[in-house]
Amino acid sequence: MSKVQCFYFSPTSNTKKIVEAVASGICEEKIENDLTFVDKNLDQYVVDSNEIAVIGVPVYGGRVPEVILDSLKRIKGNGAYAVAVVTYGNRAYEDSLLELKNILVEQNFKVVAAGAFIGEHSYTKKVATNRPDELDLKKAIDFGKDVVAKIKTNTNNITEPSIPGNYPYKERSKRIFSPHGNRKCVYCRRCPVVCPVGAIDMRKPDIVDEDKCIHCCACIKVCSFNGRELLDEWVIEKIKMLETNCIDRKEPEIFI
Structure with a gap:
């Protein structure tokens, strides 16, 4: 692998941190592609077949954010290896990782590994506070090293990891509110x-x-x-639920 390309949609920087850490475990030479500002980003992206891509998004309601779908579909995989990464706020990642994997396969990537990591919840600082932390980032770096080991050990027979989730995916929330x-x-x-x-x-x-x-x-x-x-009253109740039921620390889940 000549280099690793990082792609991330990361409004609060949690996903960016994890993607960069995974990429650091894979290769020193990185190219960063920030997909966050979707209203300005209309670029087409190409990953060469001798490169590897680490592509990450946050989980919104158990799904890949709808707003980033068009950007992801502007990345051409050319048969390159890819690592799918999601970050979630210590509740559940549900169908998101499977959905991201399937999108990458559609873009002609060979998905060699996937991971679900934890970041501080968007709605409240009291859930997964200050995560990803040093332990999370170390696990992300080690994950990247494990990806390299898998590729080197199984060059002629790379298997796609089994990833949990359901298809059809869960229905997206249509609720309208804002800070x-x-x-x-x-x-x-x-x-x-x-x-x-x-x-x-x-x-x-x-x-x-x-x-x-x-x-x-x-x-x-x-x-x-x-x-x-x-x-919004619905969100306030949601925050109460999160702060009651989602406080216990969850650890990253790796599929390789």
């Missing part, structure tokens, strides 16, 4: 800068296009003043 500014907002305007879909008005960040919002909560995570919050 909003509160009285602590100082109009620093960092939130519209990090919004991957351009849903926040740059001049008046308290104005949000709820039809565009994908609930990634990058705007909440980036705010140093606690100036944005989720007010």
